[in-house]
Amino acid sequence: MTREAKEAATNLIREGIDKAREKGELAHCDLPPLRLEVPSEKRHGDLATSIALQLASKVNLPPRKIAEVIVKHIKAISPQPSTISQIEVADPGFINFFLAPKALYPKLKDIEEEGANYGRSSLGKGKKVLIEFVSANPTGPLTVAHGRHAAVGDALANTLQMVGYEVYREYYYNDVGHQMDILGKSVQARYHELRGEEITFPEDGYKGTYITRIAQEIARECEDVDRGDLGFFRRFAEEKLFESIKKDLKDFAIEFDGWVKEKDLYESGQVKKTMERLKKEGHIYEKQGALWFRSSKFGDEKDRVVRRSDGQPTYLAPDIAYHQNKYERGFQYLIDILGPDHHGYVGRLKAAVEALGHEKDSLRVIILQLVSLYRGQEKLPMSTRAGEFITLRQVLDEVGRDAARFFFLMRTTNSHLNFDLNLAKSQSTENPVYYVQYAHARICSILEFAAEKGVEVKKAEAVDLSLLKEKEELETIKTLAQFPEVVESGARALEPQGLTGYLQELAGSFHNFYTKFRVIGPGDRNLGSARLVLVKAVKTTLQNGLRLLGISAPEKM
């Protein structure tokens, strides 16, 4: 709903209560916060408040009576704000406001003027935020789960940008350590196998066929391979896998601003520096030959090892250093998107952030829940190790980028996602994303038709918008008006999912209007002009919303 209308209604309620108190018709008491909500049902108006229900027990009067008294005084105020056309009391004591169409029309002008900026706000105040997501280690191709992370992270980044944050997208990966050694050994073994040698494949090795393919590439591209040089196999595999990861991301329309690898953190001295600082400030101690971070002091369940007794650092050490590094680069607000297998990690990360003197809440961790894959009823195994998994690439090829992204973004972050390949495929033409895109394409088609017919598309200010009186027209404008709030609440909650629902609603509102009324040539030329303004506003808003989700807004389908 428009902000102005909300303000006007809030003021009216406040005045009404004050007046009632003056007259002694309402006892004085602490006033609960005045809240206006959009009723779930249209017949309850555009804005409603339950203030009378909340006051009932405090002033010892039936809620309906209180509402009536307040409304009586509101109605005595003059002049009445022009944005509100009707105020009513409804059982059991709600006060409902109906907006005047007049309050709606300026919105269309705003949208026309703001264009691609419609929905932008300054909520973020230019704060620098770093959002880290995907961050898959290069031990295999990206999976469907990574796809979900990519889609959510990117949409979130776009949304935060829209509300005035300065956003940086980063991908972090571990390029040293045990996992990479196993990767190297796996490729090495396959290479030997190709050369016709008897091998024993490493027990914990990666069994996917992509490992064999990499070995084949080595055989094809490299001469003089030192078969015992594990480092060579590891580096080669890492490079190849990264190439494919980057290509997958590119085809999924995800662009990162930065890539950070674990090795950098060691080589730049960041790990050492950060650990020394923690040590100096007494947050690290030695026990049984290992170094421990005193994370329990900052709310974690227990202390954590940062260097094992054999002298090897755990993963926590570079992770702490990495987060410190983000702050040192000037970011004030950090977002990590992690899988549910990392939820035990959140406590220690937050503890580290606090120990290093940053506000605990400046780090927000989103735990994106699991993706389970199905093919019909059959649940598919998802193991990178075993090499049995569906890649993001396969999904992209089967269902397409836009549908895949929409599918990932329709769910809340903390609900498990059941991804049925059959369904995704069969729904590729029934997918709600096409419903939204279709609305956009239809509007483009209308505008094209207008051009063919030589119908002039006028500016909002040159048009009599008050001709838009139909229920469907007014509903559409109301929906348009909600867009900025939807974007803001998505940014606040770090949930891009609200936007997908909103776009479906807006598209529905438009389709509904479209099937009933003509835009080009409705008889009244001025009415046609007004409808063109409306339709263009829908187009702009659909585009803006789809852009935030990273989904295209096609002119033809």
Add this chain to the structure above:
RNA sequence: GCGCCUGUAGCUCAGUUGGAUAGAGCGUUGGGUUGCGGACCCAAAGGUCCCGCGUUCGAGUCGCGGCAGGCGUACCA
């Protein structure tokens, strides 16, 4: 054992800081355009919001206790 997530229509899922008769898509059934794109529109059927207790004027939403599924709980990565 302990921690986190989930449980809402046949299926997949929404449901803001507690509000009125709990929603959408798919699927099912039945309708709709002398016209700007039928990938659309309208309608019907479909519910013990997992169970119980509590807080409240009011609970799908908050609290406590259960049940079920998933994921964690390492000097693993």
